Amino acid sequence: xxxxxxxxxxxxxxxxxxxxxxxxxxxxxxxxxxxxxxxxxxxxxxxxxxxxxxxxxxxxxxxxxxxxxxxxxxxxxxxxxxxxxxxxxxxxxxxxxxxxxxxxxxxxxxxxxxxxxxxxxxxxxxxxxxxxxxxxxxxxxxxxxxxxxxxxxxxxxxxxxxxxxxxxxxxxxxxxxxxxxxxxxxxxxxxxxxxxxxxxxxxxxxxxxxxxxxxxxxxxxxxxxxxxxxxxxxxxxxxxxxxxxxxxxxxxxxxxxxxxxxxxxxxxxxxxxxxxxxxxxxxxxxx
Ligand SMILES: NC(=O)c1ccc[n+]([C@@H]2O[C@H](COP(=O)([O-])OP(=O)(O)OC[C@H]3O[C@@H](n4cnc5c(N)ncnc54)[C@H](OP(=O)(O)O)[C@@H]3O)[C@@H](O)[C@H]2O)c1
Numbered sequence: 438x439x440x441x442x443x444x445x446x447x448x449x450x451x452x453x454x455x456x457x458x459x460x461x462x463x464x465x466x467x468x469x470x471x472x473x474x475x476x477x478x479x480x481x482x483x484x485x486x487x488x489x490x491x492x493x494x495x496x497x498x499x500x501x502x503x504x505x506x507x508x509x510x511x512x513x514x515x516x517x518x519x520x521x522x523x524x525x526x527x528x529x530x531x532x533x534x535x536x537x538x539x540x541x542x543x544x545x546x547x548x549x550x551x552x553x554x555x556x557x558x559x560x561x562x563x564x565x566x567x568x569x570x571x572x573x574x575x576x577x578x579x580x581x582x583x584x585x586x587x588x589x590x591x592x593x594x595x596x597x598x599x600x601x602x603x604x605x606x607x608x609x610x611x612x613x614x615x616x617x618x619x620x621x622x623x624x625x626x627x628x629x630x631x632x633x634x635x636x637x638x639x640x641x642x643x644x645x646x647x648x649x650x651x652x653x654x655x656x657x658x659x660x661x662x663x664x665x666x667x668x669x670x671x672x673x674x675x676x677x678x679x680x681x682x683x684x685x686x687x688x689x690x691x692x693x694x695x696x697x698x699x700x701x702x703x704x705x706x707x708x709x710x711x712x713x714x715x716x717x718x719x720x721x722x723x724x
Contacts, residue, residue, distance in 0.1 A: 445630060446498045446539070448472045448530055449507030450483055453589055454545060454619065458505060461623035467630075470498055489529035495536035503541040503630045506530040509565075511547075511558055512685040519561035527565035531572040541575045543629055548582040548615075548641055549696035556694075558687040566639065577629040579622075579642040582698065585714065585723060586619030592723045594683045595657050604658070604665045607673035607684060610651035612695040616714040617644035625707050640706065641698030646714045650692065656718055 445462060449455045450471025460480040463469045469481035472494070476483050484497055489508075498504070508526050513519045527544070534542055550562045569576045583591055598604045622642065629635035648656075654665070668676075673689055676682030684692070704711065717723060 442466055442468070443502040443630060444468045444470070444498070444500075445503045445505060446470045446472055446501050447505045447507060448486075448489060448526075449509065450479060450481075451475065451477045452507055453586070454584055454622065455505075455507045456480075457586055457619040458507070458623045458626055461620065462627055465627060467627070470501070472498075489526060489533050492536075494533055498533075498537045498539065500538045502539070503543060504530065504534050504537075504539050505543045505626060505630075506569075507545055509545065509562075511687055513557070519557055520564075523558075523561035524564045524568065527568045531568055531574065534572075534574055539574075541577075541630060542569055542572070543626055544569050544576065544578045545642075546578050546580045546639075547691070548580045548643060548698050549691065549694050550580055556687065556690050558691075570639075575636050577635045577637075578639040579625075579629075580639065580698065581622070581642040582615040582617055582644065582696070584619050584622055584642075585616045585717060587723070589619065589723070592657070595654065598683065599658070599661065599663050602663055604654055604663050605668050605673075605683060606650060606654060606665060607668050607689055608670040608693065610654070610667070611649050612692045613647050613649045613697060614653075614692075615643035615645075615647050615697060615700060616653075616717075617642055618712045618714075618717050621709070621711045624709060625703075628707060628709070634706065638706075641703060643698040643700050643703060644714055645700050645704070645711045647697060648714060653714075656715060657723070659718075 445467050447455050447459050451473040456479055459469045463481045471481055471483040472486050473483050510522045546562045546566050550559045566578050677686045
């Protein structure tokens with residue numbers, strides 16, 4: 438239990454991470470105000486905003502202790518480009534903190550982001566990180582691997598493929614990732630708000646288990662007999678580029694990127710116990 442009685446605002450509050458983090462922090466004594474484009478039935482109040490630039494927002498969250506910025510997207514389109522959603526709205530989040538007198542910002546970037554990246558999605562995340570690093574605010578930036586929990590997008594995709602009785606594995610399936618439980622992500626975000634050792638740091642947010650996609654799928658199936666189709670990467674890209682299939686162009690690039698971070702480093706900073714992905718699976722909360 439954290440229980441610090443602080444006021445915290447969350448952008449992207451209706452998203453998968455936002456609603457879980459918000460509910461967890463609200464349960465643990467934080468006063469949470471979500472910021473979103475639509476009012477939904479969350480476990481905390483939501484104020485509406487299209488782009489975080491509305492003048493009234495600053496008054497509502499005046500002098501809050503922290504802002505958790507979770508607006509983001511991993512598939513761009515002509516209207517909502519990475520530059521617009523990931524970079525400009527981060528700039529607006531920083532400006533909102535300054536207007537409202539909020540000194541601490543927490544941002545969710547992606548594992549694999551760094552200044553030498555050539556992937557459009559990662560470039561936008563890197564530029565968003567830079568908006569925050571250069572802002573003068575106290576920041577904690579997390580570079581997350583796949584965050585898993587009830588209704589996470591990857592588990593949803595797999596459940597849908599199971600329903601249609603065809604699991605698709607793009608490429609070899611040997612690329613790895615480090616799933617991290619959304620409950621642990623919520624806990625660590627709570628710590629990052631209150632504990633000084635998280636100040637002005639960029640941290641890989643990776644779970645205790647490195648797992649390749651083949652094994653991930655096998656375990657997810659729990660012995661269920663669902664045909665697996667191995668899809669050549671070229672075909673997977675073809676489908677993605679034509680708006681078909683379960684994976685977007687950048688999802689495939691990230692899979693092929695085989696990005697791995699140091700869980701040991703995270704664990705020694707966070708000083709908490711993380712749940713392993715197969716324990717989450719066993720609890721039945723994903724599949
Ligand atoms: N989930 C993961 O495994 C993972 C891994 C690495 C990094 N991240 C990052 O963590 C953050 C949260 O991820 P998530 O899984 O919660 O994503 P999500 O479920 O897609 O939620 C993203 C949120 O961003 C908001 N948003 C998107 N475009 C917007 C726009 N043009 N204007 C205003 N709001 C907009 C959405 O609002 P609406 O609800 O109104 O659509 C939604 O609430 C994102 O920045 C993501 O890149 C996530």
